[in-house]
Amino acid sequence: MPTIKQLFQPDSRLATTVRGFAPRASQTTMAEAVAKALKQRGQLVVEAETGTGKTYAYLVPTLLSDGKAIISTGTKNLQEQLFHRDLPALKAVLAPNKSVALLKGRGNYLCLHRLNQALIASGQHNKTLQSQLVAVRSWSQRTDDGDVGTINILQEDAEVLPQVTSTAENCLGRDCPDFDDCYVVKARKKALEADLVVVNHHLFFADMALKDVGFGELIPAADAVIFDEAHQLPDIASQYFGEAVSSRQVQELAHEMKLLYLATLKDLKQLDKAADKLLTSLRDFRLVFANDPSRGNWRTFRQQAAVQAAALVVEEHLSFFHEVLKSALGRHNDLDNGYERCGQFLHKWQQLQDTSRTGYSFWFETTPRQFTLHQTPLSVADKFGGYLRASNMAWIFTSATLAVNEDFHHFTDQLGLHQPTTLCLPSPFDFQQQALLCLPRYLPQPHERGMAEAILQIVTQVLDANQQGGTFVLFTSHRMLQMIAQQLALVTERPLLVQGSTSKRDLLEQFITQGNGVLLGTSSFWEGVDVRGDALRCVIIDKLPFASPDDPLLQARVEDCQLRGIDAFAQVQLPQAVIALKQGAGRLIRDASDRGVLIVCDQRLVSKPYGGIFLQSLPNMRRSRDLNDAIEFLQQCDTP
Amino acid sequence: MAHGIFYVLDNINAEQHLQLLCQVITAGWREQRSVRVWCADQAQAEQLDQALWQQPVDAFVPHNLVGEGPANGAPVELCWPGAKVTSRRTAMVVNCTDAPSNSQGWNLYVDFVPSAEQARQAARERYKQLRQHGVDLQTIQAADYLAAHS
Numbered sequence: 118m119p120t121i122k123q124l125f126q127p128d129s130r131l132a133t134t135v136r137g138f139a140p141r142a143s144q145t146t147m148a149e150a151v152a153k154a155l156k157q158r159g160q161l162v163v164e165a166e167t168g169t170g171k172t173y174a175y176l177v178p179t180l181l182s183d184g185k186a187i188i189s190t191g192t193k194n195l196q197e198q199l200f201h202r203d204l205p206a207l208k209a210v211l212a213p214n215k216s217v218a219l220l221k222g223r224g225n226y227l228c229l230h231r232l233n234q235a236l237i238a239s240g241q242h243n244k245t246l247q248s249q250l251v252a253v254r255s256w257s258q259r260t261d262d263g264d265v266g267t268i269n270i271l272q273e274d275a276e277v278l279p280q281v282t283s284t285a286e287n288c289l290g291r292d293c294p295d296f297d298d299c300y301v302v303k304a305r306k307k308a309l310e311a312d313l314v315v316v317n318h319h320l321f322f323a324d325m326a327l328k329d330v331g332f333g334e335l336i337p338a339a340d341a342v343i344f345d346e347a348h349q350l351p352d353i354a355s356q357y358f359g360e361a362v363s364s365r366q367v368q369e370l371a372h373e374m375k376l377l378y379l380a381t382l383k384d385l386k387q388l389d390k391a392a393d394k395l396l397t398s399l400r401d402f403r404l405v406f407a408n409d410p411s412r413g414n415w416r417t418f419r420q421q422a423a424v425q426a427a428a429l430v431v432e433e434h435l436s437f438f439h440e441v442l443k444s445a446l447g448r449h450n451d452l453d454n455g456y457e458r459c460g461q462f463l464h465k466w467q468q469l470q471d472t473s474r475t476g477y478s479f480w481f482e483t484t485p486r487q488f489t490l491h492q493t494p495l496s497v498a499d500k501f502g503g504y505l506r507a508s509n510m511a512w513i514f515t516s517a518t519l520a521v522n523e524d525f526h527h528f529t530d531q532l533g534l535h536q537p538t539t540l541c542l543p544s545p546f547d548f549q550q551q552a553l554l555c556l557p558r559y560l561p562q563p564h565e566r567g568m569a570e571a572i573l574q575i576v577t578q579v580l581d582a583n584q585q586g587g588t589f590v591l592f593t594s595h596r597m598l599q600m601i602a603q604q605l606a607l608v609t610e611r612p613l614l615v616q617g618s619t620s621k622r623d624l625l626e627q628f629i630t631q632g633n634g635v636l637l638g639t640s641s642f643w644e645g646v647d648v649r650g651d652a653l654r655c656v657i658i659d660k661l662p663f664a665s666p667d668d669p670l671l672q673a674r675v676e677d678c679q680l681r682g683i684d685a686f687a688q689v690q691l692p693q694a695v696i697a698l699k700q701g702a703g704r705l706i707r708d709a710s711d712r713g714v715l716i717v718c719d720q721r722l723v724s725k726p727y728g729g730i731f732l733q734s735l736p737n738m739r740r741s742r743d744l745n746d747a748i749e750f751l752q753q754c755d756t757p
Numbered sequence: 758m759a760h761g762i763f764y765v766l767d768n769i770n771a772e773q774h775l776q777l778l779c780q781v782i783t784a785g786w787r788e789q790r791s792v793r794v795w796c797a798d799q800a801q802a803e804q805l806d807q808a809l810w811q812q813p814v815d816a817f818v819p820h821n822l823v824g825e826g827p828a829n830g831a832p833v834e835l836c837w838p839g840a841k842v843t844s845r846r847t848a849m850v851v852n853c854t855d856a857p858s859n860s861q862g863w864n865l866y867v868d869f870v871p872s873a874e875q876a877r878q879a880a881r882e883r884y885k886q887l888r889q890h891g892v893d894l895q896t897i898q899a900a901d902y903l904a905a906h907s
Contacts, residue, residue, distance in 0.1 A: 723826075
């Protein structure tokens, strides 16, 4: 068997047979570190900046090592990219006998039982839904794996999908008449038997936190877990180690039971009535919050007598509904399942009313019609770190953005990692030549009125200069986004792609196709965007990406710091913003021939002492305070 | 006791002068925490702003030009005659103009002695004035300083 070093030679078997495999020094360093961690079952944290080729650096040693491995990526798209694009060629050369599997979340697989139920009740549905149902049915006779993502004619957010897929709540598990043919069960079985499984972080934590039936089997069976895009883990972990109950979930249950009454259990009038009362109490409860969608501290909000009264009404109706379901137990599998779920909702609801417990942040979130109550643990370090220590497995974490000024503590402390090996691999790109960071002079303070006008000026000038390349304009607030989008439309003739007008995926596709597109979005566009070459040549951001202070998860962490007597700004807010800006800067230069300009319209980057921490963590781009330098840079990009 | 340093700019080119300014300001921010720099004019202030911004990241100096930045100024504020300057007191003043500085309350005052005769004479006047006010004064050859700090 060839060693890692041999494989990562320019003339190796891999380099000559695998397309796109170009070994570089830092990649070899990382691959060797991964191989060592796999062998010693250690913990390894690697920051590998864009261009180091980290995917191959962990795939190669993983394929070479014995035992079962789980690779977890940030999103479903990345999962597919890894499984269909990067993995096959490597596997063919290195480990043709290994079995590999792709496992997605439950919501991606057709549920035969729910499809049948939906078809029976199809008279209740609207025209669109009916025609979508027909499409799903005919596809269902051809599919091998039941992955609804392969139904080409359906949009990602098609109305029919929730009707024909299951959730952890409404799944009947072993009691389901279609259990033997269940696609979720089959996919899990395949994953359990495979040598290498590709999952995503959400699925991973659902498994770890035992958030679904049949979960909790996958991780213990593995010898190694590798997280790519690992910077997302602390947030996702908090989500899964917390609890939440939403009006939508309870409503779904009520509606399902009403349908069951209409379709089969026609004598259970009381079930229908109890469901209606529950639905009314949920609507009333939504009204105790402000009309506009908002988020806030549930512990504080719940102090109001009116809120407590409305919560009590919901509890009474949940409790009554539970009793009604109990009295009909055994009449139908779906009803028995509904009884279970109702019991869980009732338990969670009661739990969420007891906000005097410490160690959690309690918060609410509302949309125009719905609400969700959450409890989020202040820290996942104990749970996650404890799990790791007890596991006797190798744990590898990698991302382009983990460290703040080469220090990993922000990341490792949040996850409770115990003295992991850390590695910082710089990008092979020449940022001094390829990129310019511009902080224009004489801008107002971020909160001042003149800011919109100033940003508008900058954007118009940039668009004039950047005719051939793409431009991202990213905002930290929707308000500013809308304001600039409206005003910009009046002064430019170039078509604008504005977030909110269509799905994020559509926007990005249009942006890439146009080649010199102008995209206005919120800072969430930072994450996971991969636009190579001229299609993205300039990124303008309105503000340093500090999380909004009313973000409940942030509040929870700040609270936690205060309890422990730690400077929350330096330990929580600053590192988070540094990593977010680093993510954004990383979007600009994706390969050795990319060129680009990053314009930050936030004074604080130069005037506050912490500006230095941002600069230390960013790629070493050329810097200027003169907007004309940025304009010139962009114009030069146009002349080859 | 207040302390003053005059850097003698003999045998120094424009680029070295800018480098000297950056080094003096960086050291000043680290030790004194608040610095006001009086530049000869806005153009010089912007040139200095650019040079400070382009320093290696481990020599980051939080600064602003008058007219931008926090209401009370960044730790290092770059001003020029005629600009709307706040009355904030800083622990250190750097004077790149020909005129005596009227800033007060500083611990450390930095000034420069140009080679050109007229400007040199003006610097001598400022030196004398400060000595009369009992400031503890020192002169340093800029060329020596740069040689020692490069």
